[in-house]
Amino acid sequence: MDEQNNVEMLEERVSPSLKKIVKEKEPLVTHQTDLLPKINVQNLNVYYHTTQALKQIEIQIKPQRVTALIGPSGCGKSTFLRTLNRMNDTISGARAEGTVMIDGVNIFAPNINVVALRRLVGMVFQKSNPFPKSIFDNVAYGLRVHGIKDSNNLQERVEESLIKSALWEEVKDRLHESAMALSGGQQQRLCIARALAVNPEIVLMDEPASALDPISTAKIEELIHVLKRDYTIVIVTHNMQQAARVSDWTAYFYMGSLVEYGETKKIFTAPDKKETEDYITGRFG
Amino acid sequence: MERHFHTELKELKQSAYQMGQQVQTALQKSLASLFDRNANLAQAVVDEDAILNQMEIEIDRKGHNLSALGQPVAQDLRLITSLLKINTDLERIGDHCVNIAERVLLIMEEPPLESKSDLPAMATLTAKMFSDALQSFSSEDPQTAQALLERDDEIDSLNDSLFFDFEELMEKKPEYVRVCMNLIMVAHNLERIADLTNNIAENIIYLKLGKEVRHHSES
Numbered sequence: 043m044d045e046q047n048n049v050e051m052l053e054e055r056v057s058p059s060l061k062k063i064v065k066e067k068e069p070l071v072t073h074q075t076d077l078l079p080k081i082n083v084q085n086l087n088v089y090y091h092t093t094q095a096l097k098q099i100e101i102q103i104k105p106q107r108v109t110a111l112i113g114p115s116g117c118g119k120s121t122f123l124r125t126l127n128r129m130n131d132t133i134s135g136a137r138a139e140g141t142v143m144i145d146g147v148n149i150f151a152p153n154i155n156v157v158a159l160r161r162l163v164g165m166v167f168q169k170s171n172p173f174p175k176s177i178f179d180n181v182a183y184g185l186r187v188h189g190i191k192d193s194n195n196l197q198e199r200v201e202e203s204l205i206k207s208a209l210w211e212e213v214k215d216r217l218h219e220s221a222m223a224l225s226g227g228q229q230q231r232l233c234i235a236r237a238l239a240v241n242p243e244i245v246l247m248d249e250p251a252s253a254l255d256p257i258s259t260a261k262i263e264e265l266i267h268v269l270k271r272d273y274t275i276v277i278v279t280h281n282m283q284q285a286a287r288v289s290d291w292t293a294y295f296y297m298g299s300l301v302e303y304g305e306t307k308k309i310f311t312a313p314d315k316k317e318t319e320d321y322i323t324g325r326f327g
Numbered sequence: 328m329e330r331h332f333h334t335e336l337k338e339l340k341q342s343a344y345q346m347g348q349q350v351q352t353a354l355q356k357s358l359a360s361l362f363d364r365n366a367n368l369a370q371a372v373v374d375e376d377a378i379l380n381q382m383e384i385e386i387d388r389k390g391h392n393l394s395a396l397g398q399p400v401a402q403d404l405r406l407i408t409s410l411l412k413i414n415t416d417l418e419r420i421g422d423h424c425v426n427i428a429e430r431v432l433l434i435m436e437e438p439p440l441e442s443k444s445d446l447p448a449m450a451t452l453t454a455k456m457f458s459d460a461l462q463s464f465s466s467e468d469p470q471t472a473q474a475l476l477e478r479d480d481e482i483d484s485l486n487d488s489l490f491f492d493f494e495e496l497m498e499k500k501p502e503y504v505r506v507c508m509n510l511i512m513v514a515h516n517l518e519r520i521a522d523l524t525n526n527i528a529e530n531i532i533y534l535k536l537g538k539e540v541r542h543h544s545e546s
Contacts (some may be wrong), residue, residue, distance in 0.1 A: 283398050310400045312537025319401045324330050 064246070078146070080105035080244065080274040081126060086140035088121055088130065091161065095121045103291070104268040108266055108275045110281065110289035110306065111295035114321070117295040119278050123246050126276060127163035128156050144244070162186065164237035168249040172221035172236075177204075177213050180221045180232055199239055206272075207235035208265050227258025238273075245269065247277040251284065263288050282322055286310045292320045319324045329392045332397040338408060343410050343417070346382040347461045350417050353379070353424040354418050354457055355481070358450045361513065364439065367423060372428035379421035386414045401440070402534070409534035413464065415524045416530075422457045423516040423523075430509045430516075437506040442493055449485040452478070453517045453524075460527045464533070472528035482521040489514045 068305045075220040088096040088245070096118045103109050111119040121130065128149060134179040149159055153278035161184070172180050190196060197256070204210040204311050209231040213224070221232055230250060237245055247266070251259040266275060266288045279285050285292055292309040294301045294317075302309065302318040320326040355371050355517045360368035393399065399407050456475055463471035493507040493514075529541050 282400065286400065311404060313401055322400050323403050324332070 052324075054149075057104050065110065066213060078105075078147065079103055081276075083139075084141045084143070086125065086142060088118075088125055088136065088138045090133065091135040095298055096125070096138075098162075101299050101300055101303055102295060103274065103276060105271055105274050106272070107290040108288055109181065109291040109293060110276060110285035111276065111278045111293050112280075113295035115280075116297075118246055118298040119293075119295045123248055123276060123278050124243070124248055127160045128154075129160075129165065131156065149243055154238070161240045162242055163244040163246060164240065164242035164305065165246045166233050166237055166248070166250050168252055170226060170253075172229050172232055174220070174222055176218045177221045177224070177232060178217040181235045181239050184236060185243050188240060189230070197313070200235075202237040203239040204232075206238050206269070207231045208261060208268070209235055209275050225258070227254050227261060230254060230258070230262060231265065232267075234262075238269075242273065244274045246274065247275065249280060259284070282303040282310075294321060296321070312326060332399075333395070333403075334404060334415055335389075335393055335397070336399075339386065339393060340406065342382070342386050342389065342463055343413055344461070346379065346386060346414065346417050347464060349375075349379055349382065349423070350421050351457060351461055353421055354454055355432070357424040358454060360428055361434070361450070362447060364431075364435055366432060366435055368432040369435075375424050376417050376421055379418055383418040383473050387411065390414070402537075405537060406532045409530040412530050413527050416526045418452045420523050421521050423520050426516045428505040430513050433486060434506055434509045437509075438502075440506050440510070442496060442502060445489050445511070446510060449482065449489065449514060449517050450483060452485070456482070456521055456524045460531070462523045463531050464486040464527065469532045471473045472531040472535075473540075475528040476525055479525050480523055484516055486518040488512050516535050519537065 081101075081103035082099045083099055083103075086096055086099040087094060087201065093265065098120065098135070103114075111122060122132045125138055125142060126149075126250045130138065137239060138150060140150075144159075144163070147154075151195075173183060175183070176201055179288050181195050181203050185196055185199055201210065201214075204213060209228060212228060213232075221229065224232060228254075234245075234250075250266075251262045265275065266311070269275060270290075277285075278289075279289065281283070289306045291303065293303040294315075296317060300315055302315045304314070309318060310322065317326075333449055353375060356368045357372045359365060390407050394407055397403070456478055459475055462468070463475070490511060493511050497504045497507045497532065526541075532538055532540050
């Protein structure tokens with residue numbers, strides 16, 4: 043296959059929504075064609091002022107799979123997660139070197155529209171953070187920000203997002219009540235609905251169930267399992283069993299370095315590195 | 328600081344090792360009862376099997392509790408799953424020792440067999456394989472375990488040749504039919520003990536290296 047065909051094939055595979063984040067069209071990378079990773083990270087270094095938080099990270103995150111990031115506190119996993127939608131840009135003194143390609147587009151390129159990037163790469167946080175508005179308005183918020191005003195369209199998208207986040211049946215009769223009245227687990231699923239409403243392709247989750255009871259946790263985990271059919275999910279978790287249950291791939295970080303990355307079933311039965319083994323079996327960390 | 332879970336896991340492994348020692352004693356006694364025509368030893372093997380049965384249940388119970396409560400992964404998971412399989416293999420080897428002892432009690436009702444056979448060689452080799460497997464389990468030594476796997480062919484070949492030797496003897500001397508039939512069954516039990524010892528060796532390799540060698544697996 044010649045170079046020109048490669049470019050055309052790749053362009054076909056890049057989603058229309060991704061193309062929107064590039065302000066001015068630039069030639070796309072052509073070195074990967076088959077089994078294109080959704081996210082391809084090369085030589086990533088991240089610093090907070092003079093402290094290096096991530097060192098030479100290289101990882102290819104698979105599309106429509108759940109990738110768990112594990113490691114002790116301060117290992118860099120949350121920094122890595124926030125790098126994927128440039129949330130670190132909001133932290134004073136934070137800077138990144140290297141490349142993070144999403145569907146072949148470098149998100150650090152100067153022509154990237156960061157707001158559009160964050161719509162494409164949604165995020166769910168450890169603590170649910172609904173706005174002090176109605177359930178409906180919480181989910182519709184992002185849509186309105188992106189210019190959707192038509193009420194039928196809004197209604198449709200809100201319902202679709204609440205169905206996807208497995209919350210619809212519980213709230214369909216009280217959409218205009220305050221989101222603050224929902225339980226912790228429902229609030230977290232509402233935040234997932236809010237992230238899904240703007241049609242992301244990647245969903246980042248930073249310990250999404252760490253503040254929830256076992257039943258709410260199970261619902262979130264089941265939801266993650268269903269959502270991976272449509273989304274690429276990257277999740278940070280301190281709960282080893284949760285990582286084992288929900289993810290297809292696992293990356294173990296330690297002191298800013300990626301120690302091991304592999305299929306979850308391999309990592310949790312026979313990891314290649316002793317450091318990984320010691321961490322997941324609780325002999326260290 | 329060692330986690331409580333790892334202390335309990337070590338205790339579980341120690342229990343399995345103790346069961347292995349008990350099986351080794353049963354094997355030695357059953358073979359001694361065969362070659363020394365000692366009915367008391369044979370009866371002791373039969374009677375002491377209840378101890379092994381109890382040990383098997385206890386190890387299973389502890390292993391299931393540790394799995395449920397400790398939620399093991401990686402080497403801990405491999406150790407527990409391997410211990411549970413080794414536990415079953417040890418109990419089955421104990422049953423084969425009982426089978427040998429019961430054959431000995433029947434053989435002793437017959438006149439002693441005067442012709443020579445490869446049965447002592449097969450018994451010695453089987454006992455050595457089991458002893459090496461137990462040592463390899465104790466020290467988690469995959470090299471010794473790997474070497475054991477290569478010795479199984481020798482046992483199979485001894486079993487085959489013994490079968491033909493006894494068959495021939497039965498044709499020539501019908502008065503030995505009953506004793507030869509029992510000795511063929513003893514050889515069969517030894518062959519099964521060697522197979523189960525191989526299973527133990529495969530599990531030692533898996534628990535230590537995470538490498539699958541069962542059924543000549545490449546992965």
